[in-house]
Each structure stands twice: as C-alpha cells, then as structure tokens.
Amino acid sequence: MSYVKELALKAKEAAKTLSLLSSEEKNQGLLGIARQLLMDAEDILRANEMDLTKGEQEGMQPSLLDRLALTPARIGDMVEGIRQVMDLDDPVGRVMESRVLPNGLAIDKVRVPMGVLGMIYEARPNVTVDACALGLKAGSSVLLRGGSSALNSNRALVQTIKKGLSGTPIPEEAVQFVDTDERGAVDEMLRLNGFLDLIIPRGGAGLIRRVVETATVPVIETGVGNCHLYVDQDARGTMALDILLNAKCQRYGVCNAAETLLVHRAIAPSWLPGAIKELADRGVEVRGCPATVQLVPGIKPAEESDWATEFLAPILAVKVVEDLNEAILHIQKYGTGHSESIITDNVGAAEEFLKRVDAAAVYHNASTRFTDGFQFGFGAEIGISTQKLHARGPMGLAELTSYKYVIRGTGQIRL
Amino acid sequence: MSYVKELALKAKEAAKTLSLLSSEEKNQGLLGIARQLLMDAEDILRANEMDLTKGEQEGMQPSLLDRLALTPARIGDMVEGIRQVMDLDDPVGRVMESRVLPNGLAIDKVRVPMGVLGMIYEARPNVTVDACALGLKAGSSVLLRGGSSALNSNRALVQTIKKGLSGTPIPEEAVQFVDTDERGAVDEMLRLNGFLDLIIPRGGAGLIRRVVETATVPVIETGVGNCHLYVDQDARGTMALDILLNAKCQRYGVCNAAETLLVHRAIAPSWLPGAIKELADRGVEVRGCPATVQLVPGIKPAEESDWATEFLAPILAVKVVEDLNEAILHIQKYGTGHSESIITDNVGAAEEFLKRVDAAAVYHNASTRFTDGFQFGFGAEIGISTQKLHARGPMGLAELTSYKYVIRGTGQIRL
Known part of the structure; x- marks a missing residue:
C-alpha cells in the first residue's frame, strides 16, 4: 500500500x-x-x-x-x-x-x-x-x-x-x-x-x-471570484461610490473583491469620471471599455482578457453598458459564480438582477466583500464554494x- | 464547436x-x-x-x-x-x-x-x-x-x-x-x-x-447496492423470515434487494436451516460461509468475491457472525452505502446498528426494498445516490x- x-x-x-x-x-x-x-x-x-x-x-x-x-x-x-x-x-x-x-x-x-x-x-x-x-x-x-x-x-x-x-x-x-x-x-x-x-x-x-x-x-x-459591481441608472451616486471603494479597495487579494465595474450609460457621464478619480487616488489602475476611455481620457483600454480576469490586485476593469440586460449578460458570460452586486434605487431592476444572476451570493445595495462565513454569521468557514x-x-x-x-x-x- | x-x-x-x-x-x-x-x-x-x-x-x-x-x-x-x-x-x-x-x-x-x-x-x-x-x-x-x-x-x-x-x-x-x-x-x-x-x-x-x-x-x-440483512440473536424468527423473503425475492434485479444475509451465531442453528429451505423453494441459490455449510449440508460454499457482489439475481450470500460488531464490520468492509437492515427486538442493538452503519438508508425491522423515492413519499426520483x-x-x-x-x-x- x-x-x-x-x-x-x-x-x-x-x-x-x-x-x-x-x-x-x-x-x-x-x-x-x-x-x-x-x-x-x-x-x-x-x-x-x-x-x-x-x-x-x-x-x-x-x-x-x-x-x-x-x-x-x-x-x-x-x-x-x-x-x-x-x-x-x-x-x-x-x-x-x-x-x-x-x-x-x-x-x-x-x-x-x-x-x-x-x-x-x-x-x-x-x-x-x-x-x-x-x-x-x-x-x-x-x-x-x-x-x-x-x-x-x-x-x-x-x-x-x-x-x-x-x-x-x-x-x-x-x-x-x-x-x-x-x-x-x-x-x-x-x-x-x-x-x-x-x-x-x-x-x-x-x-x-x-x-x-x-x-x-x-x-x-472554491474561491475563484471574478466579482462584478453594476451601478444602475437609478443608483445613488454616493452609495455607489462608497460600495465601489469598499468592494475594490478594502482588500485586493481576496476572492470577494470586485474586479469589474459595470455602469449604466445614463449615469456614466455624471458619475464615472469622479469614481475613477477616487480609484486613481487610491492607486487603482483602471482598464476601460471604449466608452470609458472616451469619458476619462488617458485611461488604459481594456483587453478582452481583462473581463475574465480575477486581478486580486489594485486593477479594475470598467465597462459602460446599455442597460440592466447587458450588465446581466456580461456577468453571465464572464462571472465565476461568486459574488455580484447591483446598486440601484429601482426595486424592479434589483429583483430582476437578483433573480437572473446565477452566483453564490447576489447583492442589492451592498458590497461584495460580505461573502464570508464570519460575516454571514456561520461562525467559521472552510472555504467559499463556487x-x-x-x-x-x-x-x-x-x-x-x-x-x-x-x-x-x-x-x-x-x- | x-x-x-x-x-x-x-x-x-x-x-x-x-x-x-x-x-x-x-x-x-x-x-x-x-x-x-x-x-x-x-x-x-x-x-x-x-x-x-x-x-x-x-x-x-x-x-x-x-x-x-x-x-x-x-x-x-x-x-x-x-x-x-x-x-x-x-x-x-x-x-x-x-x-x-x-x-x-x-x-x-x-x-x-x-x-x-x-x-x-x-x-x-x-x-x-x-x-x-x-x-x-x-x-x-x-x-x-x-x-x-x-x-x-x-x-x-x-x-x-x-x-x-x-x-x-x-x-x-x-x-x-x-x-x-x-x-x-x-x-x-x-x-x-x-x-x-x-x-x-x-x-x-x-x-x-x-x-x-x-x-x-x-x-x-447512483444505484449500486450490495445490501445486507442482519438477523440478530434477538430477532423474531417469523419477522426475520418475512423480511428476508421480501428483501431478497420480491424483485431480483433492483438495487435495494438484499444480497447478503448475516446471522448471529446464537440464532443460526434454530432459524437458518428453515430460512434457507424457504429460499431454495423460491429458486434462490445460497452461497454460505463455512458455518452455514456446516448447518445446512449441500450448500455451495461462498467465495471471497461473493461478499462483494451485487448479484441482481436469485443468489444470496449467507454468513454466520459472532455478534453485532462482526456484522457491522462486515457491512463496513463490503457494503456500498445503499441500504442495510437489522432485525432485532433489542433496541440497544438496533440503535447501535443504525448509528454505526454508514449507508444512505439504515433500517430496523423493515425490508431494504423501501429505499425508493415513491416509497419514501417524495413522489418521484431521478435515482438513488450512494x-x-x-x-x-x-x-x-x-x-x-x-x-x-x-x-x-x-x-x-x-x-
């Protein structure tokens, strides 16, 4: 033996x-x-x-x-x-x-x-x-x-x-x-x-x-988390920013950190440049879709592989989307089924997101960083199943x- | 593609x-x-x-x-x-x-x-x-x-x-x-x-x-069931026989049919020869351990591989055991974790069996044939997980x- x-x-x-x-x-x-x-x-x-x-x-x-x-x-x-x-x-x-x-x-x-x-x-x-x-x-x-x-x-x-x-x-x-x-x-x-x-x-x-x-x-x-934060057109800007900075910057090397930010095109012009500046102030490198690059000149353009990458680092991919549906389709295509969050005051949009997004944890108006046995009140965890x-x-x-x-x-x- | x-x-x-x-x-x-x-x-x-x-x-x-x-x-x-x-x-x-x-x-x-x-x-x-x-x-x-x-x-x-x-x-x-x-x-x-x-x-x-x-x-x-019936020293003979004939003979080709009978040595001399005769009357071939062969001359001796075989046929392996512990050890060694049953009027022995035997379904005084989604009241089943x-x-x-x-x-x- x-x-x-x-x-x-x-x-x-x-x-x-x-x-x-x-x-x-x-x-x-x-x-x-x-x-x-x-x-x-x-x-x-x-x-x-x-x-x-x-x-x-x-x-x-x-x-x-x-x-x-x-x-x-x-x-x-x-x-x-x-x-x-x-x-x-x-x-x-x-x-x-x-x-x-x-x-x-x-x-x-x-x-x-x-x-x-x-x-x-x-x-x-x-x-x-x-x-x-x-x-x-x-x-x-x-x-x-x-x-x-x-x-x-x-x-x-x-x-x-x-x-x-x-x-x-x-x-x-x-x-x-x-x-x-x-x-x-x-x-x-x-x-x-x-x-x-x-x-x-x-x-x-x-x-x-x-x-x-x-x-x-x-x-x-367990563990691989390419997590998304979707800021809907009906999001409150300050809440979205607080949650973004928490989900991306509180800790970089963890599986429940946000790796891609999706932003509704109706809110992108007013909200995204300020959000990207806050990220830059914290040393986060942004890799943007063409619309993002147009809004914030000088941003590094994202490559296809960026959408699929769990950076575990101060890097964030950013994409402007047409609507909720495009956000969900993006997550269905690139997500790893870990943690996904929508920021919106529109309850109908939130419920559609929570229902259609297929992941271990789906959030409305909260940071993805909560996916954790201690945070959930389980007392301890052996890992996070995806x-x-x-x-x-x-x-x-x-x-x-x-x-x-x-x-x-x-x-x-x-x- | x-x-x-x-x-x-x-x-x-x-x-x-x-x-x-x-x-x-x-x-x-x-x-x-x-x-x-x-x-x-x-x-x-x-x-x-x-x-x-x-x-x-x-x-x-x-x-x-x-x-x-x-x-x-x-x-x-x-x-x-x-x-x-x-x-x-x-x-x-x-x-x-x-x-x-x-x-x-x-x-x-x-x-x-x-x-x-x-x-x-x-x-x-x-x-x-x-x-x-x-x-x-x-x-x-x-x-x-x-x-x-x-x-x-x-x-x-x-x-x-x-x-x-x-x-x-x-x-x-x-x-x-x-x-x-x-x-x-x-x-x-x-x-x-x-x-x-x-x-x-x-x-x-x-x-x-x-x-x-x-x-x-x-x-x-799913499915592979090398199921055992253990007849304890404190079993009622008629109940044990009814359950044996049901578990072995009601249908031969199913995963929850009994494939090995274990009998406590204290009850074997009085109960086993009659039980084997009933099986023979139904065309079931018995393959016995040395003690079984001694009790019922003419029985085919079991080979090592018989203990591990899901016959799905009118064949039953029979072994006389020293005690409850030997029965449990035998099941731990040869069972496939499907369905296992003890027949006894001794509640302590039954509870020990139910606790120590590690299988999807463990029975006291009942036929293994009940392991089934319809029988359990689930309405239907896609299979039986082992x-x-x-x-x-x-x-x-x-x-x-x-x-x-x-x-x-x-x-x-x-x-």
Missing part, C-alpha cells in the same frame, strides 16, 4: 470512532489542540522561520511571504478560531426531516459526518488548524496536503495538533498530513475513492483547475456533513 | 429562460409532453420495435429486452409519472433560511435551479421521460445520453417531448439528446465543465465506474436544485 493510501486508511479507521463522539467529546479534543498550540508556539514559529528563510532565498513575492508568516498574534488567532468552532452548534445527529408513512415506517433524515475530508491548499499555514477544527467538530477525519513552501510550518502544526489530541476522545489518527513534496502524492490523493469522501482545494485558479481535472473523488470548487453541487457560498460546519435516512419499523415489507 | 458541446450550449441558453418560469408555466410544458406522448404512442412503439428486433438479433438477454420493451401500458405509466411530477411542490424559489445581520443586511438562502443536468443511462427508455419531467420541473435543462440499444426509442421519445413543449413556456431547446452511438460523445460530455452543472449516471456498476473515473463535471453516483456529497438516498425534485444567497442592503460596506 502506498504512503498516501496508508494515511487515508488510518484516517478512515479513526473516522469510525470520531463519527460516534458527542459534541462535548469533540470539544475536549479541540480544547486539547488549542492548549497545545499555545504551549508549542515557539517551536511552531521556529519551523515557520525556516520556511520564510527558504521563501526569501527563492525570491518569493512579499505578499506570499506575508501569507506564509506566523507571529505570536497569528497563533493567538488560530487558538481563538478553535474556541469559536467549539462554541458552534454541532450539526451531527440533527434530525432534518421526519415523516411516518401510512404503513407505520418512521423515516428520519439525520445529519451524519462526511467521513474523511481531503484538504489541498497553498501557502497559508492557518488552513491546517482551521481545517482540523472544522473537520473534527463536524465528525470527520482530515487528510491534509499543504503547499510545499509551508512544509516545515505545517509539519510543526500537525505535530502540535496530534499532541493536543492525545488523551482526548478524538483519535490522533483522525488528523493525517501528507508529509512529502512529491507532486505525485497529490494526484494519488485525488483518486482515493473509497478512502476520501470529499476534497476541498483552497488556493489559486491553477490549483483549483488541476484538482477538478484530475480528481475522481468528489470535489467542491459550484452548485452540495454547497454554495461560504461553507460552515453543516456544509461539511452529509445525511442518512434512518428508518424504524415493526416488520414492514414492501407490497 | 463539437456536436455535443453545441447541444450543451443550447441547453445552457434555454436554462436561462426555464430557470425564471413559474410552477404553472413549467407545468404547462409538462402537460404538453404528457398529451403528446399519448398522441404519438404508435410512433414510439414502432421505434421501440426496431430496437427490440435489433436486440433479439444481437442476442440480448431476456431481462434486458424486458427493460427495453415499451407497451401502451408502459407509455400510460410514463404519462401518469409526468402528472405526478406536475403535482409535486416546486422547490425553486423556496426560502430555506433567512437572517438579518446586526448591520441590517437581510440574507435569504433561496433554492435555485441547478442549470443543466446531464443524464447518462442504459437500456430503460422511460428514464428519458422521467429525467425530462423531473429536470424541467426543477427548472433545469437536460442533456440526455441513453444506451445505444434504445437509440430509436429514445430518439422518438425526445421528438415527442420537444413537440409537446412547442407552444408552451418551456423552450424546446431545454431538452437535448445526444443522438449518436459514438463512445467519444460520452467522454466529451463528462468533461463539459462550464456547460453541465451535474451528471447523473444510471445503470450498472461498469457505467457508474467509468463515469466517476472520467468526469470532471460533478457527478452523483455517495455522501449533495444528496444521499432517493433523489427527488429538491435534490435536483442548488441554492444561492440573496442579500438585500441599504448601502452596507464591510468595516
């Missing part, structure tokens, strides 16, 4: 115990992890230092180095995150629906753990801790494969997590870490049907595409579970 | 219209199909005759010929099936959850259509009609690929369906049929990410495996939908 399959088998065996634990027992395990993280903080920071040094030597970008870096405060955030997950209601065992058939059979639809979750992710080592906390609380084992740039950090974190679990009801084997740099290990993981029940990739578009194309295990696509199967939008504990039908009879047979 | 991609694109375009229709409008389309089926019955039967003749010439098995055959009564059943789907509540637009955040944002989680469903299936032509009725009512277009042995029947049915839709609110293009025998067409269909939102394979284990291994579009695995993602067990209308978050604000930005 290969190394990766062996890990998955251990995770699967441990899931049999884990799936039967009460919420209190699972919380004891999480508490063990939280405590151990605080005790081992120095070791973890030392391991992280090795990754950072290697990253710097290899010329890693500052933004990636920032994602990779751990500090005492970030470890404190991890611990706080675990405590928040402990406070979340446990979905496992919840009866979702009940019915009694005329023949007396009592059918309950009951939430159950997924089994074994595979996580494949890139630089951020905090995903290691988040995935463990959410996965274990949801009653599932986790098989983790982090980015090779964070290998030392993740190895140290997993060691700490396992140490923290020892002596608690959660078996240490419920957390497995693919401790190798080999690319083949990921490909094998993606095809472990019968061992893994679900794979969640977290990272850039390239990683997600590779996982979707290779996996035979069910996958939930596919339609199983879970869409921010995924919390419930989205990490499955269900089964429990049928209690008194000797019923089918006629 | 290839033939298959072109079909999928048409389906995707049609879904934009279909997804916005009211229940009444969708029911008008379904009524059109039902009426046209009755009008075109003769044409459909003639086309089916061609498939049957070809099947006979090629030496198709009688059981497969029976699945393939249409009769006026079976067309009547299709029409009745459509009327039942018309009566079902429309899940689309249903608000599943609502919350208002402290900042005033109102978040609704709303059921929405999936988009485009791909169906890949084998001999039964009625799947063509069932999939259209359920898919369209759920607001999604369907791209159909039936078995080549039913090509003429399916082509005629699709022609009728499209004729029936004409003049109704549902666009004809919402139903697309891959009218070719080429195997490559299926492979292409399985990789149409961005065009298809979901693929549901219906057929034998070979088809399901091929789809899971090739598809990059999300798939829901995976844990998205839907498990019988899939009705709701399981063919997704959801989105609709967020209404008054200018909120993220702080």
Whole structure:
C-alpha cells in the first residue's frame, strides 16, 4: 500500500470512532489542540522561520511571504478560531426531516459526518488548524496536503495538533498530513475513492483547475471570484461610490473583491469620471471599455482578457453598458459564480438582477466583500464554494456533513 | 464547436429562460409532453420495435429486452409519472433560511435551479421521460445520453417531448439528446465543465465506474447496492423470515434487494436451516460461509468475491457472525452505502446498528426494498445516490436544485 493510501486508511479507521463522539467529546479534543498550540508556539514559529528563510532565498513575492508568516498574534488567532468552532452548534445527529408513512415506517433524515475530508491548499499555514477544527467538530477525519513552501510550518502544526489530541476522545489518527513534496502524492490523493469522501482545494485558479481535472473523488470548487459591481441608472451616486471603494479597495487579494465595474450609460457621464478619480487616488489602475476611455481620457483600454480576469490586485476593469440586460449578460458570460452586486434605487431592476444572476451570493445595495462565513454569521468557514453541487457560498460546519435516512419499523415489507 | 458541446450550449441558453418560469408555466410544458406522448404512442412503439428486433438479433438477454420493451401500458405509466411530477411542490424559489445581520443586511438562502443536468443511462427508455419531467420541473435543462440499444426509442421519445413543449413556456431547446452511438460523445460530455452543472449516471456498476473515473463535471453516483440483512440473536424468527423473503425475492434485479444475509451465531442453528429451505423453494441459490455449510449440508460454499457482489439475481450470500460488531464490520468492509437492515427486538442493538452503519438508508425491522423515492413519499426520483456529497438516498425534485444567497442592503460596506 502506498504512503498516501496508508494515511487515508488510518484516517478512515479513526473516522469510525470520531463519527460516534458527542459534541462535548469533540470539544475536549479541540480544547486539547488549542492548549497545545499555545504551549508549542515557539517551536511552531521556529519551523515557520525556516520556511520564510527558504521563501526569501527563492525570491518569493512579499505578499506570499506575508501569507506564509506566523507571529505570536497569528497563533493567538488560530487558538481563538478553535474556541469559536467549539462554541458552534454541532450539526451531527440533527434530525432534518421526519415523516411516518401510512404503513407505520418512521423515516428520519439525520445529519451524519462526511467521513474523511481531503484538504489541498497553498501557502497559508492557518488552513491546517482551521481545517482540523472544522473537520473534527463536524465528525470527520482530515487528510491534509499543504503547499510545499509551508512544509516545515505545517509539519510543526500537525505535530502540535496530534499532541493536543492525545488523551482526548478524538483519535490522533483522525488528523493525517501528507508529509512529502512529491507532486505525485497529490494526484494519488485525488483518486482515493473509497478512502476520501470529499476534497476541498483552497488556493489559486491553477490549483483549483488541476484538482477538478484530475480528481475522481468528489470535489467542491472554491474561491475563484471574478466579482462584478453594476451601478444602475437609478443608483445613488454616493452609495455607489462608497460600495465601489469598499468592494475594490478594502482588500485586493481576496476572492470577494470586485474586479469589474459595470455602469449604466445614463449615469456614466455624471458619475464615472469622479469614481475613477477616487480609484486613481487610491492607486487603482483602471482598464476601460471604449466608452470609458472616451469619458476619462488617458485611461488604459481594456483587453478582452481583462473581463475574465480575477486581478486580486489594485486593477479594475470598467465597462459602460446599455442597460440592466447587458450588465446581466456580461456577468453571465464572464462571472465565476461568486459574488455580484447591483446598486440601484429601482426595486424592479434589483429583483430582476437578483433573480437572473446565477452566483453564490447576489447583492442589492451592498458590497461584495460580505461573502464570508464570519460575516454571514456561520461562525467559521472552510472555504467559499463556487459550484452548485452540495454547497454554495461560504461553507460552515453543516456544509461539511452529509445525511442518512434512518428508518424504524415493526416488520414492514414492501407490497 | 463539437456536436455535443453545441447541444450543451443550447441547453445552457434555454436554462436561462426555464430557470425564471413559474410552477404553472413549467407545468404547462409538462402537460404538453404528457398529451403528446399519448398522441404519438404508435410512433414510439414502432421505434421501440426496431430496437427490440435489433436486440433479439444481437442476442440480448431476456431481462434486458424486458427493460427495453415499451407497451401502451408502459407509455400510460410514463404519462401518469409526468402528472405526478406536475403535482409535486416546486422547490425553486423556496426560502430555506433567512437572517438579518446586526448591520441590517437581510440574507435569504433561496433554492435555485441547478442549470443543466446531464443524464447518462442504459437500456430503460422511460428514464428519458422521467429525467425530462423531473429536470424541467426543477427548472433545469437536460442533456440526455441513453444506451445505444434504445437509440430509436429514445430518439422518438425526445421528438415527442420537444413537440409537446412547442407552444408552451418551456423552450424546446431545454431538452437535448445526444443522438449518436459514438463512445467519444460520452467522454466529451463528462468533461463539459462550464456547460453541465451535474451528471447523473444510471445503470450498472461498469457505467457508474467509468463515469466517476472520467468526469470532471460533478457527478452523483447512483444505484449500486450490495445490501445486507442482519438477523440478530434477538430477532423474531417469523419477522426475520418475512423480511428476508421480501428483501431478497420480491424483485431480483433492483438495487435495494438484499444480497447478503448475516446471522448471529446464537440464532443460526434454530432459524437458518428453515430460512434457507424457504429460499431454495423460491429458486434462490445460497452461497454460505463455512458455518452455514456446516448447518445446512449441500450448500455451495461462498467465495471471497461473493461478499462483494451485487448479484441482481436469485443468489444470496449467507454468513454466520459472532455478534453485532462482526456484522457491522462486515457491512463496513463490503457494503456500498445503499441500504442495510437489522432485525432485532433489542433496541440497544438496533440503535447501535443504525448509528454505526454508514449507508444512505439504515433500517430496523423493515425490508431494504423501501429505499425508493415513491416509497419514501417524495413522489418521484431521478435515482438513488450512494455517495455522501449533495444528496444521499432517493433523489427527488429538491435534490435536483442548488441554492444561492440573496442579500438585500441599504448601502452596507464591510468595516
């Protein structure tokens, strides 16, 4: 049996115990992890230092180095995150629906753990801790494969997590870490049907595409957000500007940031030049359609590829549209099904937008930046799904579970 | 653009219209199909005759010929099936959850259509009609690929369906049929990410495996059922026998039929020989473990592969187990996660079984044959899922939908 399959088998065996634990027992395990993280903080920071040094030597970008870096405060955030997950209601065992058939059979639809979750992710080592906390609380084992740039950090974190679990009801084997740099290990993981029940990739578009194309295990696509803000002719200019600056500029590298601005041609002449100036003041590069370039001379013309790009940077594509319909068609063509917003005081236009735009989150008069498990009040999230199967939008504990039908009879047979 | 991609694109375009229709409008389309089926019955039967003749010439098995055959009564059943789907509540637009955040944002989680469903299936032509009725009512277009042995029947049915839709609110293009025998067409269909939102394979284990291994579009695995009946030491013998005969013998070729009988060693000597005699009287071949062979001399010994086989035939594997735990471990090892039943009057044993056995449907004192959308009261089903993602067990209308978050604000930005 290969190394990766062996890990998955251990995770699967441990899931049999884990799936039967009460919420209190699972919380004891999480508490063990939280405590151990605080005790081992120095070791973890030392391991992280090795990754950072290697990253710097290899010329890693500052933004990636920032994602990779751990500090005492970030470890404190991890611990706080675990405590928040402990406070979340446990979905496992919840009866979702009940019915009694005329023949007396009592059918309950009951939430159950997924089994074994595979996580494949890139630089951020905090995903290691988040995935463990959410996965274990949801009653599932986790098989983790982090980015090779964070290998030392993740190895140290997993060691700490396992140490923290020892002596608690959660078996240490419920957390497995693919401790190798080999690319083949990921490909094998993606095809472990019968061992893994679900794979969640977290990272850039390239990683997600590779996982979707290779996996035979069910996958939930996450994260890629080419989000649009549509400023309708009946928008209030100040509200539109506030939301634009929030959606584009509050943070650039996040999946729920706006990447394209669509503006109704009736409001463009009066509103767009001022909005573009505000963007320029904040260092945002605008790439405009011909009408935009005409309104604001000197703007860089947008290329076709700009409409399809998730910049994750201070760049915004801007297009003037004929009407609401053209805005919706543009989003249908280029959107990634993440978050889309319309700014308007026209309720009819808003409702048409909310109905016709097919995305995980559709907004009226609000910033796309709210698409987030914490913001939505789920308490935590393992990622944001951009596919339609199983879970869409921010995924919390419930989205990490499955269900089964429990049928209690008194000797019923089918006629 | 290839033939298959072109079909999928048409389906995707049609879904934009279909997804916005009211229940009444969708029911008008379904009524059109039902009426046209009755009008075109003769044409459909003639086309089916061609498939049957070809099947006979090629030496198709009688059981497969029976699945393939249409009769006026079976067309009547299709029409009745459509009327039942018309009566079902429309899940689309249903608000599943609502919350208002402290900042005033109102978040609704709303059921929405999936988009485009791909169906890949084998001999039964009625799947063509069932999939259209359920898919369209759920607001999604369907791209159909039936078995080549039913090509003429399916082509005629699709022609009728499209004729029936004409003049109704549902666009004809919402139903697309891959009218070719080429195997490559299926492979292409399985990789149409961005065009298809979901693929549901219906057929034998070979088809399901091929789809899971090739598809990059999300798939829901259906159907393969290696179902177990466990007769505990505290079972009532007559109830256990009634349920055994129902679960094994009522129909042999169905996924929810029992394929392995597990018997507690304390009850085996008194109960098993009589049960095996009843099975033999019904023409069922028993393949037993050594203890079974010892109890009932002359029984064929089971081979390792028998425990893992979905016979779909009058064959039953029988194993005497030490205790409840061994029964559960056996099911964990060989089960396909479909339907599993325990017969016992011991409530503690029953609850342990219901909790520890990880399957779509777990039964206490009832036949596994109840795992079925109609039996469960869902009104209809597109298949029975044996995976844990998205839907498990019988899939009705709701399981063919997704959801989105609709967020209404008054200018909120993220702080």
